[in-house]
Amino acid sequence: MTGTFALYKSPLISGGYTFLQWNTEIMMKAAIVNLTVLSIARSYLIKLIPAKKDILTIKGDNKLDILKIKESELICVSNAQNYVEIFYINSNTLHSKLIRTSLKNLKEEFNFLLQVHRSHLINPSHFKSWKDSNSIYLTQMELPVSKTFDKELLAS
Known part of the structure; x- marks a missing residue:
């Protein structure tokens, strides 16, 4: 997380948020979206993987x-x-x-x-x-x- 924030503050992106603002405004929203997508993908992928029949x-x-x-x-x-x-x-x-x-x-x-x-x-x-x-x-x-x-x- 600190590495990502350092990239955000670097001259490449030169973001304007402080660490706390960046964490709440960007990272928390991204985490909610990513977790939702991952949980839906996982539920569909489990159905594709055959159960152990052995x-x-x-x-x-x-x-x-x-x-x-x-x-x-x-x-x-x-x-x-x-x-x-x-x-x-x-x-x-x-x-x-x-x-x-x-x-x-x-x-x-x-x-x-x-x-x-x-x-x-x-x-x-x-x-x-x-x-x-x-x-x-x-x-x-x-x-x-x-x-x-x-x-x-x-x-x-």
Whole structure:
């Protein structure tokens, strides 16, 4: 600010305001205009920048039922009555967490998951191979496949 005022008082511009007048008459008005323009520009630019899709936030019915993992770490989701068991990899070890929600809710929320059985959703990126016509290998897991959903898995 003092550098700008020194330029204003230099022979190049030779301004007539004192520092206090210059600060209130010029700089405060310029700050108000600049902040308004910057806030409007920021609100539009935020809409243009895509949100991080890599992090999944899985929420259950209970307040404390929250799991945040990367999409690439999620292996599968299995039904466990009123809960779902989420299997994921963390530091090359298989982990699981029970969350109170339904398989249907997770399938609607995360549309990249494929249903291979009435009780199982898988992340297709962890599909390794078919064991036989009724089961598949995933990363560090094996799951059954029902005849109802095997066409969906073959299509992907």
